[in-house]
Amino acid sequence: MSWLSEEELLKQLKRLEKREPSSSFVDNLEERLVAKGKRLMIQRGRGRWSIQIASAAVIILLTVGLLRIEGSGSELKPYQENPSSAASPNELTSPSAIPKREDSAEEIQQTVPRQAETVQRQAPVKAPVIRKPAGGVAPVAEEAVQAVQTVQAEQAVQAKHPDQTKKGNSDRAALEKLATARFEQLVGKDEMHKYKINEILSTHHSQTASIVFTRIVNGIPYLDESYQVGVSVKQGVTGIQIKADLENKADTAVFPDVQGILSMEQAKQVFARQLRLVYVPNQVTKRDYFGKALEAKPTLQYVIPGTFAMDAKTGDVVNPIRNTSDQGEGGADKGTYIDMQAPTSPDLDGVPDVSEAVAPALAAEKFLEDSPLQLAYVWSTQLDQPVLVYNRAQKNAGGRYFDAITGRFVDISP
Amino acid sequence: MQDDQEQLIRGIYRTYYKDVYHFLLYFTGDVNEAEDLTQEAFIRILGSLSHYDAEKANRKTWIMTIAKYTAIDHYRKRKIQYLFMEKWLRRLPATDGSPEGALDQQEEEKLIEKALGTLKPQYRMVVILRCIKGYSVKEAAEILECSEAKIKVDYHRAIKQLQQTLSPVGNGRWLHELVE
Numbered sequence: 001m002s003w004l005s006e007e008e009l010l011k012q013l014k015r016l017e018k019r020e021p022s023s024s025f026v027d028n029l030e031e032r033l034v035a036k037g038k039r040l041m042i043q044r045g046r047g048r049w050s051i052q053i054a055s056a057a058v059i060i061l062l063t064v065g066l067l068r069i070e071g072s073g074s075e076l077k078p079y080q081e082n083p084s085s086a087a088s089p090n091e092l093t094s095p096s097a098i099p100k101r102e103d104s105a106e107e108i109q110q111t112v113p114r115q116a117e118t119v120q121r122q123a124p125v126k127a128p129v130i131r132k133p134a135g136g137v138a139p140v141a142e143e144a145v146q147a148v149q150t151v152q153a154e155q156a157v158q159a160k161h162p163d164q165t166k167k168g169n170s171d172r173a174a175l176e177k178l179a180t181a182r183f184e185q186l187v188g189k190d191e192m193h194k195y196k197i198n199e200i201l202s203t204h205h206s207q208t209a210s211i212v213f214t215r216i217v218n219g220i221p222y223l224d225e226s227y228q229v230g231v232s233v234k235q236g237v238t239g240i241q242i243k244a245d246l247e248n249k250a251d252t253a254v255f256p257d258v259q260g261i262l263s264m265e266q267a268k269q270v271f272a273r274q275l276r277l278v279y280v281p282n283q284v285t286k287r288d289y290f291g292k293a294l295e296a297k298p299t300l301q302y303v304i305p306g307t308f309a310m311d312a313k314t315g316d317v318v319n320p321i322r323n324t325s326d327q328g329e330g331g332a333d334k335g336t337y338i339d340m341q342a343p344t345s346p347d348l349d350g351v352p353d354v355s356e357a358v359a360p361a362l363a364a365e366k367f368l369e370d371s372p373l374q375l376a377y378v379w380s381t382q383l384d385q386p387v388l389v390y391n392r393a394q395k396n397a398g399g400r401y402f403d404a405i406t407g408r409f410v411d412i413s414p
Numbered sequence: 415m416q417d418d419q420e421q422l423i424r425g426i427y428r429t430y431y432k433d434v435y436h437f438l439l440y441f442t443g444d445v446n447e448a449e450d451l452t453q454e455a456f457i458r459i460l461g462s463l464s465h466y467d468a469e470k471a472n473r474k475t476w477i478m479t480i481a482k483y484t485a486i487d488h489y490r491k492r493k494i495q496y497l498f499m500e501k502w503l504r505r506l507p508a509t510d511g512s513p514e515g516a517l518d519q520q521e522e523e524k525l526i527e528k529a530l531g532t533l534k535p536q537y538r539m540v541v542i543l544r545c546i547k548g549y550s551v552k553e554a555a556e557i558l559e560c561s562e563a564k565i566k567v568d569y570h571r572a573i574k575q576l577q578q579t580l581s582p583v584g585n586g587r588w589l590h591e592l593v594e
């Protein structure tokens with residue numbers, strides 16, 4: 001290679017573009033940004049909420065003030081009508097009432113107290129009236145009433161339509177249709193019958209969705225051939241991720257049949273037995289925007305090693321269990337395994353009592369509510385043939401742990 | 415609303431993370447720093463998202479401008495170290511020659527990366543945007559907030575400098591310290 005050749009140099013430089021950041025960094029940062037975005041929204045929402053409350057308070061005060069003025073009409077009448085009053089209403093703003101520069105000091109002294117006296121006697125309370133003495137009363141009241149009515153009307157509308165179920169359903173259908181159309185373009189109309197939307201892996205939000213199409217073999221999803229289509233009501237198709245069998249091995253492979261497999265209930269029981277109670281002495285419970293740990297405390301956690309998968313026929317768990325929780329869901333970086341047969345807390349200060357931990361069955365239920373089990377074919381590169389497994393789709397892994405004392409997932413993402 | 419926001423953030427991130435990362439990687443020459451700065455850049459992007467005006471700037475150039483400022487801020491903080499590194503690299507030609515063929519692709523890439531680090535920041539940014547990321551002159555000019563003519567001149571000079579840095583030093587010797 002000649003370094004002096006510009007062409008060669010440019011070719012080498014262009015090659016640098018292929019260098020990829022680590023996937024863990026990319027994924028982690030994405031989740032952090034999303035979490036931060038949510039936090040920002042909440043903060044901005046609080047700011048807006050404070051402004052709205054302040055505005056509402058001002059409106060209410062103005063309205064109450066005006067009503068009180070109207071209620072005390074007898075006090076106002078002299079102000080408006082009594083010709084014998086020392087100063088007319090206009091006197092407050094009349095140019096004649098304002099002392100001119102060339103006026104003598106005595107005149108100024110006489111004028112100013114008279115104005116103050118007028119204000120005190122004729123409009124003793126109301127700052128709004130002083131600010132808008134002429135013609136300002138009615139518009140302010142109207143504005144206040146209109147604003148209150150608007151808020152009430154909005155609240156009434158919201159109360160009448162607390163959920164947008166119908167719209168949500170139509171959006172969902174529309175998003176699925178959009179994703180299906182794009183997917184059809186991708187695989188071709190003739191191939192469409194091989195795939196189905198995987199409801200367990202797909203996620204739906206009000207305006208967006210991530211629709212996963214999985215190849216179906218023997219009526220069972222074959223997860224290693226899945227296409228994830230991101231769609232948005234506003235933006236259309238936002239992205240596609242493909243996990244495809246490029247060699248079409250699935251066309252000729254022998255997929256195990258479903259005869260003699262364990263039932264879903266049995267699979268759930270096996271799953272529950274995989275849960276491990278661990279003691280984590282320094283579980284981070286709060287992070288800053290950059291993911292730096294701010295707070296930590298000793299915790300008891302239930303963890304599940306890796307992504308749970310068990311052979312549907314033999315019941316063998318694919319993921320091996322280790323005595324620490326460093327590989328499992330729940331966010332426990334370091335954990336000390338606690339023997340479930342005779343659980344005892346480590347003899348340290350501040351450690352939650354093991355006897356207060358929720359039962360493993362309850363924890364398992366929560367884990368599966370969060371991400372259910374599904375019967376599926378998988379085909380890892382180490383295997384000659386696909387395997388039928390019960391596995392658990394982890395939609396919400398990372399950035400949290402399952403607190404064994406409260407029986408809930410705790411979010412620790414920044 | 416929150417879902418829209420999430421989708422927007424994910425969309426922007428997935429579309430531009432490589433551009434931002436590469437820009438910062440080849441600007442700093444360090445993977446760890448590039449990761450930190452990529453995070454910082456995207457947090458800045460997130461914070462400014464509500465102020466972004468699509469009519470005023472293309473989203474890509476807007477994002478890369480933020481990445482540029484992230485890099486510049488970092489450079490200012492680390493200027494002393496950078497200057498030291500540049501001098502060090504220039505002063506230490508390798509004593510042992512390394513035949514062309516012996517350099518495998520990975521080594522060549524390392525060599526180029528380190529040579530990039532010897533360019534002054536403005537040139538480095540032009541090379542990253544134009545040569546590595548393939549941005550147009552107009553886009554590079556928008557991101558670096560200078561004229562297209564300046565981009566062309568800087569590009570030309572940067573390439574010449576790179577060629578000089580990467581050329582054999584007398585008797586077939588290489589600036590082998592760039593390799594490691």
